Amino acid sequence: MKKHLPAFLFCLAAVLLTSCDKPAQPASTQPGAVSTKGTIGVSLLTLDNPFFKTIGDTIAAEGSKHGYTTMLVSGDKDVAKQGNQIKDFIVKKVSAIVLSPCDSKSILPVIQEANAAGIPVFTVDIPCNEPGVKIATQIATDNLGGGKEAGLAMIEALGEAGGKIAVLHFKQVESCQLRVRGFTDVINAHNASGKARIDIVAELESGGAKDAGFKAAEDVLQSHADLRGIFAINDPAALGARAALEKAGKAQQVLLIGFDGQPEGKQAIKDGKIYADPIQFPDKMGAQIVDSILRHSKGESLPPQILIPTSLYRKADAEKDPSLK
Numbered sequence: 321m322k323k324h325l326p327a328f329l330f331c332l333a334a335v336l337l338t339s340c341d342k343p344a345q346p347a348s349t350q351p352g353a354v355s356t357k358g359t360i361g362v363s364l365l366t367l368d369n370p371f372f373k374t375i376g377d378t379i380a381a382e383g384s385k386h387g388y389t390t391m392l393v394s395g396d397k398d399v400a401k402q403g404n405q406i407k408d409f410i411v412k413k414v415s416a417i418v419l420s421p422c423d424s425k426s427i428l429p430v431i432q433e434a435n436a437a438g439i440p441v442f443t444v445d446i447p448c449n450e451p452g453v454k455i456a457t458q459i460a461t462d463n464l465g466g467g468k469e470a471g472l473a474m475i476e477a478l479g480e481a482g483g484k485i486a487v488l489h490f491k492q493v494e495s496c497q498l499r500v501r502g503f504t505d506v507i508n509a510h511n512a513s514g515k516a517r518i519d520i521v522a523e524l525e526s527g528g529a530k531d532a533g534f535k536a537a538e539d540v541l542q543s544h545a546d547l548r549g550i551f552a553i554n555d556p557a558a559l560g561a562r563a564a565l566e567k568a569g570k571a572q573q574v575l576l577i578g579f580d581g582q583p584e585g586k587q588a589i590k591d592g593k594i595y596a597d598p599i600q601f602p603d604k605m606g607a608q609i610v611d612s613i614l615r616h617s618k619g620e621s622l623p624p625q626i627l628i629p630t631s632l633y634r635k636a637d638a639e640k641d642p643s644l645k
Contacts (some may be wrong), residue, residue, distance in 0.1 A: 357387040358415030360613065365420045365446060365493070367394035369528070369556060370582050371602050372420065375444055378606025379418060386614060389417065398526070400424040404429040410437050416456075416613045420446040424494045428453055440616055444609050445497045445602075447625065457622040459608045463495045466598035467502025468631035470577050473596040473632060474503070474549055475510050475518065477575040481496040482516030483548030486540040488526035488533055488557045495551040496528070499579060503551055521547070526557035533560025541568050551577045555585030555597065562593050581633050587645065590638035598630035 360383050364372040372394075380390040391414065395402035399422040409417050410433055417434050421427045424446065432452045434441050440456040447458045474485065488504070490496040500523075507518050515559040521544050524536035533552055541547060541564065550565075552558035558578030566570045571593070578585050581599025588602055605628060611624055 323335070329545045340347055354414075356389070356602070356618070358389075359412065360388050360390045360416050360418060361406070361409030361412070362418045363395050363402050363409075363420075364392070364444075365395055365422055366397055368393075369554070370584075371554070371580050371600065372445070374602040375420075375606045375609075378603050382607050382610035383613075386610065387609045388610075388613075395419070395422045397422050399426040402427060404586055406430045406434060410434055410439060411521045413437075414439060415617070416440050416442060416446055418442045418609055418613075420444050421448050421494075423492050424448045425450055425615035430632045431455075437621050438459040438501075440613075441447065442609055443611060446493055447583055449494070454617050455624075457612050459605050459612065460495065460627055461600045462627040463498035464502040465627075466505075466579060466600070467499035468506045469502075469577060469630055469632045470499065470551055470596075471503040471506025471510075473577050473634075474507065474551055474575075477577065478549055479519060480516055481548070484519050484521045484544055484546060485549035486522040486523045486524065486537075486547060487520060487526065488550060488552040488561060489523055490526055490528040490553050490557070490576045493528070499553050500551075505598055518549075526552060526560070527608070528554045528557055528562035530556045530563070533557030534564045535560075537561035538568070541565075541570060541574075547574050549577070551579075553579055555580040555582040555588075555594075558594055558597075559584060559588060562588065566576045583643065585645075586633065586638055586641060588635060589635055590641070590644050592635065596632055596634045601628055601635040604628055 321612055339367045362379055364376055367373050376392045383390050393405050402422045416437055428450055435454045435469055442456050443458045511517050522540045524538045527532040546573050548560050550559055555578045557577050566575050578594045578597045581597050
């Protein structure tokens, strides 16, 4: 035994030295593991709205499949808060920034900071078409087309009688501006055709929220007792307006057109509380954002804008929808 001990110790030392020369592979590079590519910083208009939450959750899920972690925060419709969130993303050197601007103009300086830091910026749902900033691409619903679908739904709902209608807006958000423009274009074209007039008698701020939509609908009912229709720029505002109509005893008199196709909005359509919605596809938008980030990271050129069409959703669609009660 003693004769062979030095040789054994020599071999053991050689093995240990060889092991030191070849450190173990990190977990991220083990076979089958997805390597970490970086972080996607996401600041959305709000996470109280299920539409935006679906976008954020889809970005996180799809990003994870491709090795990205996601920092998801809510701008809470506060452009100053959102600006600070983007500054934090820049400090943390995220791989990409995704935002739905709380205000497409006021957010420009901080987007310029991200541009200067070399971090690509993508917008989702709410575009930023202002000069002086670089947006890698904008993923959005075809809001102008969706607004036109809402206008056609209103004409269909009112029938040959026409009548007075109101619009519940969210003016600081560009996507809502496009919706109202498309809606108004269709109503104006209808009136120009000589058919029974549909007059937009009021345009009120709804904030895209139930409480503000309720108050706006209450106000317009007081000034226009003979109102026949309301177009609300999203489902929360439409549902708030519906509550105001029920309180005033005018739920049968005033027809509602919403926008989005959130579960609660779809259920309201099935229950006959909202006439129709141009529905959006937030899951497709989230997946398209991640696909665009991957393509950009490979040096591929992206179109300035990728639009996802809406689809008009009526009671007949809701009655066939397996996701509803």
